[in-house]
Amino acid sequence: MSGSKGGGEDSSTTTGTEAPLLSVRGLHVAFPGRRGAAAARAVDGVDLDIRRGEIVALVGESGCGKTTLARALLGLVRPTGGRVTFDGASLAYSARALKAYRRRAQLVLQDPSGSLNPRHTVYDIVAEGLRIHGRAGDERTAVAEALARAGLRPPERFFLRYPHELSGGQRQRVVIAGALVLRPELLVADEPVASLDASVRGEILALLLRLRTELGLAALVVTHDLGLAWNIADRVAVMYLGRIVETGPVEQVLTAPRHPYTRALLSVLPEAPGTPVVLTGEPPDPSYVPGGCRFHVRCPVLAGGEAERAGVADACRTTELEILRGGDASQVACHWARADRPAAGRPG
Structure with missing residues (x-):
């Protein structure tokens, strides 16, 4: 495989002895079948650990359960069995508990055009998380710092722009900035470069690696592209029909x-x-x-x-x-x- 192996540059970020930041044991997610049909076992028994500062790639064909697993890790889908543990505590599903959890674990979607409100400015999009979670401090400074970390510099130049005025890569950076503004410990990125031109993909992957180095962020990167996994991940988990069938160092x-x-x-x-x-x-x-x-x-x-x-x-x-x-x-x-x-x- 061509290209340098980015995910192995900072092997000191993970050790086999430290407790995982995120831990999943025996996770099941089933959706009721229609008209008495059997339930769809979208996630059918998964164990997974992600350590602080570690990037794990979850790979497999479309329909194998990757996105459902990612959403279950963030509490967006409630498991039908098993448990999710974050920083040593089991994930609770009350509205208050989930709101607190999502300050620490953020989702980055694959289609920035679909996840950005076209009627909101970049500033309001990035500030939305701060307002929802009532984070104290200087909002303008926090938004500017998040945009700069996401590679949109000078950040003030983007404050009053709308999504349609940005390139695809810039829109994805705004999505990432919206996640970073809350200073999370974990990013779950679902096909983060699938909708981008090849020339921009490398920039976004380099950004994720830099964020891991600078902020100690952990990340689960969901992808069907094993080449992407090679360039960014420390470990890979291969998923097929709701279950991980192979895993290990990338x-x-x-x-x-x-x-x-x-x-x-x-x-x-x-x-x-x-x-x-x-x-x-x-x-x-x-x-x-x-x-x-x-x-x-x-x-x-x-x-x-x-x-x-x-x-x-x-x-x-x-x-x-x-x-x-x-x-x-x-x-x-x-x-x-x-x-x-x-x-x-x-x-x-």
Whole structure:
């Protein structure tokens, strides 16, 4: 993969012994089915930790549950099972508790045009959080500092502008400034550069890395782009059909992927060697999660006979894998990846 690995520049920001800032255990989010249909298991058992100053990339195809998980972490969707812990305290869902929590954890959406009120000036957009949360102090100074940190300088030049007067990159910086003005400890960024031109994406990613360095911000970056994860993240969690199927340090996962799903996602990057792996069909309906390994109906390793040769084909079809634990360690939910195969058959 081309480009420098930005997420590894400040490895001192995380350690395996410090308590996570955000911790998720056994999280489930299900949505009722229509007309008596089975519930859609959008998030189906997830453990995840994010430490202070750490950037974690959550990757996977559209529809795999990434955005639902991100929203559940912020209390925007109430889990049907499991728990979310922030700074050692379980997340409570009263209006007062959620308001206090959202001063410390902020969401950055992928479409700045859709998340900015076209009738409000940049100043009012950024100041809105201060007004909602009743933060004391000089509002003008706080807005100017947030805009400057987001790369809009001199900030006063943007105060009276409206979103339609800004470029796409500038609008995304305004969204980030609106999150920064409350001085949060965690950003959850849902596809933060998906709607931007390629020339602007690198600038926004560099901004997120700088904010981590300058402010000690932690971040969960939701993306379908493994190239983005390579350039920004310390760790990566690969999600499929509501569950994390591979996780670990980003360089280890993306240079030596163990799960066939991760390998398929990586194979379609422009700089990837070999022939792209084309997965058949779409991810299954989350109302009807397949038995056994939830990836087995699309798995090229099973379809190609490699799982049979490794003696795990029956397990792939019938034996469900456990939820991967939180923490920093590399883990994979795959019978084939865990099988005792000859070295030449191992991925990577």
